[in-house]
Amino acid sequence: MAQMMFRDALRAALALEMKRDPKVFVIGEEVGRYGGAYAVTKGLYDEFGAERLVDTPISEASVVGLGVGAALTGLRPVVELMYVDFVGLAMDQISNQMAKWRYMSGGKVKVPMVLRTQGGTGRSAGAQHSQSLETWLAHMPGLRVVMPSNPADAKGLLATSIRSDDPVVFIEHKALYAMKGDVPDGEHLVPLGKANVVRQGDGVTIVSYSRMVHVAAEAAAALAKEGIEAEVIDLRTLNPLDMETVFASVRKTHRAIVVNEAHRTAGFCSELAARITEEAFEVLVAPVVRIAAKDTPVPATLLEKLSIPNAEEIVAAARTLAGRRKA
């Protein structure tokens, strides 16, 4: 076990998988010589060389397509898309190709590819560099969508994603790269589709993923002081989606809040709210509350903080729910 940053944990997983399997290679903009726009691949170029850390021109669509073709012909590419906001440039190759070739071929081919990217606010980077677009990917049957919230999960989920024969979109968060946490040494695998109960409680269920897990945990700490014990669930993966853990919690607490950094309208929180309502309507004392980013482009600079969820919003929602009883 060692204390390390989220970005270092990702790098550790990449290095281990590349050592283990010569078919694994990393490709994308600035991944090699530059060391990665967020330093995730720093040092790997010196260790593995230009053949395995491939720097590309700025051609997102064709680089992602290259990944698809390489995966179809026996390799295991880890394609980096520098910002999730660039997904539009490569959307055909992601949604019509990467996601669908296994199905369209009747199971005759596979696309064991990982598309690593990052999103979210935290750098005042502006509307085109701060988005949370996981819903677009989670909407696409055929794609796995993985969003670690901490260094240990970053390592374990990335290793599992690389070993998976399914195409995986692995979405990191720019504000988490410097987060420190305990990370197991050596091979560490976290299964996809297994949510993590980060904090136990019976007062209210708070479901989240990625950076918002920490905002939820902050809210839970504040609520505990008021005698409300929140159960915080980190989904870890949007696909496969572990709703059983969520349902078990809601049956206990009867109150649910879903938090995501994506926009409120049609954000992944909407999917969670629908599923919880369908499954647990009879035991809920109130509708599921969605806490999400406002439905505006993300402003740069000082307004950015206002556009995304904060702990106070979650606390306020939990208090309201705590005051509700079954009719």
Place this chain on the structure above:
Amino acid sequence: MKASRDTALSGEERVSLLRMMMRIREFEDRVAESYLRGLTAGSMFHLSVGEEATAAGAGLAMEDGDCFTTHHRGHGIFLSRGADPGRMFAEVFGRTEGYCAGKGGSMHIADITLGHMGANAIVGANIPISLGGGFSMKYQKTGKLSVAFFGDGALNQGVLYESMNMAALWKLPLVFYVVNNQYGMGTRIDLASASLDFVKRAESFGVRGAKVDGMDVEAVAKAARELFSWSRAGNGPGFLIADAYRFYGHGRKDPSPYRDKEEEARWKERDPVEAQKKRLLGAGLLTEQRYSEMKAEISKEMDDAVAWAAKQAEPGPQELYTHVYID
């Protein structure tokens, strides 16, 4: 520069080119017929009658172990690489014995064991995927080639230029093969392209380019053989544009009102099958009798294939859910 292979065609090869073109034509005509008989799963098929030489010539120039992708008009190319007509009909008929278990259809037909990474219905999307194939061939040191087959309609897609750039940058074993039938769906090539010198476009990207008469199967075979072996040997990517004509409409119901009837007649006079037959008769490599025998054999082969395919089972409803994910 490494030496490329001697392009001369043997007598046997010259006859085989005719045979392959005849098989393609008989196959395509039976697809159209099968639609009228109610055997096909829908009418989303695109026939390559008139373009047979571009497929047969390229097929001869490819080797086992080469990989390729096609556009949506790719039946002929697949046949030229050894596809089984019965399984192709079964796919077009939506049966489980089809190449894609009845789930892909004509436009997504694939068989990785024959090197076919898949036919694509997004114009140009197969090009970056073939870029990945070329990357893979080089990375895995297979000594084999990747070929992207597409039509003139894709000549103005951005991904073509992104892919040519990367192929040239990394000297990949990859050929961009254009089946130019003069029309992108209903739009004549000069109404879509400001510059008609496509070889020049390729060369400006660092890709060795050549143009060939796509109605002359021996010219196609020789040009393809030369360029394919040159690229396969590691000299860099190639671009071959074969000028041909689609004798039928874009799809099933298109009477091609945007085409001048006189132009259609002129191209039909250059029927590649008739031209090759005449050439072989003249060279003493074929007799009228042998030709009739071949025609009868091929007719029987295709009739048997249709009959076999028509007897195959359709997928059960549970097949809707299979092959979405592996793990």
